[in-house]
Ligand code: NAI
């Protein structure tokens with residue numbers, strides 16, 4: 001079966017996922033596109049998805065008889081309305097992170113999916129599909145002994161002018177918030193934020209860098225540096241310290257060179273390249289589950305848990321140095 005896919009939001013990642021579905025993966029075809037900037041959807045149709053119809057709104061796209069499943073790749077604040085519409089229509093939906101920009105919004109999605117009674121939503125936490133993180137998880141579970149600490153860094157060379165301090169959490173740290181829950185099989189109990197002096201490349205509405213400390217229910221302390229104007233490259237670091245040893249996220253494969261009297265290792269500069277293989281695997285998984293009328297991988301509950309922790313991190317930014325408690329309701333049976 002070929003799953004007919006509609007894409008809402010045809011910017012950087014929407015276009016890239018459309019390319020994946022039509023040119024790389026098996027079992028799906030882009031039949032519909034929508035973007036508030038219609039010209040962007042038309043450009044994707046013309047370059048990547050010649051069979052696709054361009055719809056004026058996401059809601060019309062979701063309702064179309066030529067759409068079996070939906071990709072929500074618009075701006076974060078618009079995800080909730082489309083995911084809720086997809087659930088109401090009984091259509092599997094892949095939603096890029098964040099599931100919603102508030103915990104209340106993510107909870108409305110959980111409640112709608114639970115009321116529907118079957119999984120329909122996969123959240124785009126692609127790091128769970130990354131070969132490096134999968135190997136790290138295996139090492140943590142079988143070699144290093146019980147985890148005690150995690151040291152991590154999420155560095156972007158630069159971000160757009162509109163990117164502000166809370167976005168460092170909702171847009172950027174959200175990947176770590178999810179992947180550490182999965183990596184450690186644990187949940188968070190508190191968040192704390194410290195700001196070093198801001199770097200010269202930032203602006204008044206973005207304190208950069210920052211250090212977020214998350215503590216888990218099992219007592220693991222996770223320090224993550226977020227530095228989104230680091231200039232030198234796109235760099236994701238993670239080291240787990242266990243009772244018996246230390247495990248480190250592998251570096252992306254790169255050709256080491258001896259040049260100009262230096263030993264050199266190139267560093268990536270674009271997030272699209274860093275996780276290219278995991279985007280392929282997560283969307284192939286989505287297509288397979290969507291063909292069976294359901295969803296797999298990271299759940300709405302994972303999206304909700306991440307949103308609760310993210311809200312606590314933003315509160316911690318606003319109360320520098322204070323530990324902000326993180327609590328959740330019980331997990332519904334659909335997600336056990
Ligand atoms: P972008 O700004 O390049 O593209 C977003 C597109 O959505 C734009 O074309 C915009 O016109 C459209 N849009 C905005 N509001 C809309 C609405 N109400 N209805 C339909 N279209 C609308 O942004 P980008 O980088 O593609 O990010 C999109 C989403 O993907 C964000 O949630 C972002 O966090 C996520 N993302 C995930 C990544 C990952 O590694 N998993 C990487 C980059 C982005």
Ligand code: ISE
Pocket residue numbers: 156171172175228271
């Ligand atoms: C972007 O939206 C992503 O998801 C990237 O993975 C992240 O590194 C970047 O900070 C976000 O803005």
